[in-house]
Each structure stands twice: as structure tokens, then as C-alpha cells.
Amino acid sequence: MGIQDTPEEWLVTATETPFTGNKTSVRTDDVVMPDGSVVRRDYQVHPGSVAVLALDDEGRVLVLxxxxxxxxxxxxxxxxxxxxxxxxxxxxxxxxxxxxxxxxKAEDWRVLTDVYTTPGGCDEAVRIFLARNLSEADGERFEVSEEEADMELARVEVKELVRGVLAGELHNNCLVVGVLSLAAVLAGDGIDSLRPAEAPWPARPFEV
Known part of the structure; x- marks a missing residue:
């Protein structure tokens, strides 16, 4: 028998939003526990994110x-x-x-994996895509600012990224999950076994 996460919602007797930021907020809920007690839970409310593991024809991943x-x-x-x-x-x-x-830009898109980044304290859901058949985009380059103005780009082989993850040298959640998921796919049933790019995502429903 396989295992899978299932939806469930415990009774909330009170809720408030003590902080609202530009993109996220903090919510405080009073939640009824199985024994009938009520406890207070603070967590970050997040709109959700996407990430892209872009794999080129030489088996390298685009990283920044x-x-x-x-x-x-x-x-x-x-x-x-x-x-x-x-x-x-x-x-x-x-x-x-x-x-x-x-x-x-990429011609071939698949869903690599879906994750909750820190479900104990944040409701952020991330869908990580695998993108292949890469080429340079058309049109003008996007004007970057703030932290993005200092970004570096590189293309790194999958096995080197896996080594860096396991050695404790790489720590970004989406990179770690994406690279290890890709390594598992390549060692297992192959890329064609992945879900299509428009696969349903219950954590963040959308219109096709």
C-alpha cells in the first residue's frame, strides 16, 4: 500500500492577522486539538511559489x-x-x-515535484518544474533590481549538484529538492514518467 498526504482541517475557534506585509502575512489561529484543548498557532500566510530546474542538452542545470x-x-x-x-x-x-x-525559454515542461517548504510554520506551497530543450529567450532582457542585480548564472552537471547537496555545500530548498528529485527520476522510471506541466495542484488551484 502506498502512502500519501490527505486533506484535513481541524476546528478553528478564533483567528487574527497581527501582521500584514507586502507579499506575506502572519496569522494566529486558535485550533481545537483531538483531546478538546485549544492551542494557539502562529504561521506565515504565503501566496505560493514556482521554481524551475532547467536542464540543457549537455545534462547541466541552470543555477543562479x-x-x-x-x-x-x-x-x-x-x-x-x-x-x-x-x-x-x-x-x-x-x-x-x-x-x-x-x-x-524551454520547449518541454514537466512537473518535477510539489512541496510545502516549512509546513510547521508557513503555508507556502512550491511547484518545481523540469524544463528542457532550452534556448535563449526572445525580446528585451528583463530589468533586474535589488538582490537580483547582483546575481551570477552558471550551468552545472547534475552529479556535481548532488555531490554539493550531500556534502552540505548547497542549501536552497528548491535546488535541493529539485536536484535530488531529478536524480531519482533519471535513476528510476525516466523523465517520461513525470506528470504533465498542467497537472492539477490542490495546494494552489488554478485555471488551465
Whole structure:
């Protein structure tokens, strides 16, 4: 028998939003536990994100290096971004992020995996796509600013990224999950076994 996560919602007797930011907020819920007690849970409310593991014809992954202030590090990552519009099609958002951050387009798209980044304290859901058949994007380059103005781009072999993850040298959630998922797919049933790019995503429903 396989295992899978299932939807469930415990009774909330009170809720408030003590902080609202530009993109996210903090919510406080009073939640009824199985024993009848009521406990308070604080968590970040997040619109959701997409990420793109872009694999070129030479088996290299497109990665970028960006400063992340909360952890005070420059992290190697894969292109990613927020779902800025409620109900936004995640594939369209992923295509936009790949263009804006790497000036690249892809012809073949699959869903690599779906994850909750930190479900104990945040409701962020991320869909990670696998993109192949890469080429340079058309039109003008997207004008970057703030942390993105300092980004570095590179193309790195999958096995080198796997080595870096397992050695504790690479820490970005989407890169770690994406690279290890791809390695598992390549060692298992192959890329054709992945879900199509428009596969349903219950965590962030969208219109095709």
C-alpha cells in the first residue's frame, strides 16, 4: 500500500492577522486539538511559489547565485518566484521566472515535484518544474533590481549538484529538492514518467 498526504482541517475557534506585509502575512489561529484543548498557532500566510530546474542538452542545470538576507548567505538556487496573482497558472509563472532571471525559454515542461517548504510554520506551497530543450529567450532582457542585480548564472552537471547537496555545500530548498528529485527520476522510471506541466495542484488551484 502506498502512502500519501490527505486533506484535513481541524476546528478553528478564533483567528487574527497581527501582521500584514507586502507579499506575506502572519496569522494566529486558535485550533481545537483531538483531546478538546485549544492551542494557539502562529504561521506565515504565503501566496505560493514556482521554481524551475532547467536542464540543457549537455545534462547541466541552470543555477543562479543570489544574496539571501535572512540567512546572511549567497545561495546557489534554481530560478523561482512568487505566484503574484491569485489563481495564476503556475506553468505561466514558471515560464516568466525562467525568462526574467535567466533570459531562457524551454520547449518541454514537466512537473518535477510539489512541496510545502516549512509546513510547521508557513503555508507556502512550491511547484518545481523540469524544463528542457532550452534556448535563449526572445525580446528585451528583463530589468533586474535589488538582490537580483547582483546575481551570477552558471550551468552545472547534475552529479556535481548532488555531490554539493550531500556534502552540505548547497542549501536552497528548491535546488535541493529539485536536484535530488531529478536524480531519482533519471535513476528510476525516466523523465517520461513525470506528470504533465498542467497537472492539477490542490495546494494552489488554478485555471488551465
Amino acid at each position: 547565485r543570489q544574496y539571501r538576507h535572512p540567512v546572511r548567505q549567497k545561495l546557489w538556487e534554481i530560478p523561482a518566484g512568487l505566484l503574484d496573482v491569485p489563481g495564476e497558472n503556475p506553468l505561466h509563472a514558471a515560464q516568466r521566472e525562467l525568462y526574467e532571471e535567466a533570459y531562457v
